[in-house]
Amino acid sequence: MAKQANLYAFPDTASLAPALRSYVIQCQEAGIARHGAFKVGVSGGSLPKILAQGLLAPSSGPHDEVKWDKWEIFFADERAVPLDHEDSNYKLLKDELLDKIPDDQSKPIVHTIDTTHLNDTQELADQYEQVLVKSFASRDSVKLPIFDLLLLGCGPDGHTCSLFPGHQLLRETSAWVAPIEDSPKPPPRRITLTLPVVNHSVRVAFVATGGGKKGIMKEIFEEGKGLPCALVNEGTGDRCSWFVDNAAVEGVSYQRRPFSL
């Protein structure tokens, strides 16, 4: 039988955040061991706040260090807006996490979109794809970049990144980064990693919390129905881990795993 996604459920975000931290640090160490850096893609939405809760906590020892100087951060999706706009995923990450890294710690490299191309989402996507080519080509010289970790959210409709249910973008097979002009969730103009890139990642971690997610979690884990998050589950198997609170998976028939590394 094909290996399946891991589902880790916690009573609340306060107990989820430290587990997510441990998981991210494990992926960080694996990335550093493989190629001397940690290449991670992050989403917007509810994720940055929970991520910050885990990563900004004090270290409990040498095996629990966030090595920011080794981090290269990319965006799993981004909105076609200026970097200081309220809708910018970069601004969200900056406000929630990047600006709160203590001054005595090194800062990560952060790859933002090139806002000179905001009027042309194809150009914006192509330019961001070139950022990936530059960062990943020497390591992989490849058809697809291999992120050490993608940290993703799950929208209440089952979307992830800016890959929406039933959208033609789900059938994209060649681009690494694609534009979208008709996102059903505002703002409509965005760029996103494509499904092949997401599924090629070494590890994928979803974070989904709150009772508002339980309907879609049931659909993803019990029915699938081609929902973007379900396609990632299918494409990544046990390389995929879900960090959820109990409220998000209430009534969902899918085996939870106790969290351990």
Ligand SMILES: O=C1O[C@H](COP(=O)(O)O)[C@@H](O)[C@H](O)[C@H]1O
């Ligand atoms: O629009 C977006 O939504 C998703 C899900 O957000 P959430 O608030 O339901 O967690 C997010 O992952 C994505 O990056 C963002 O652009």
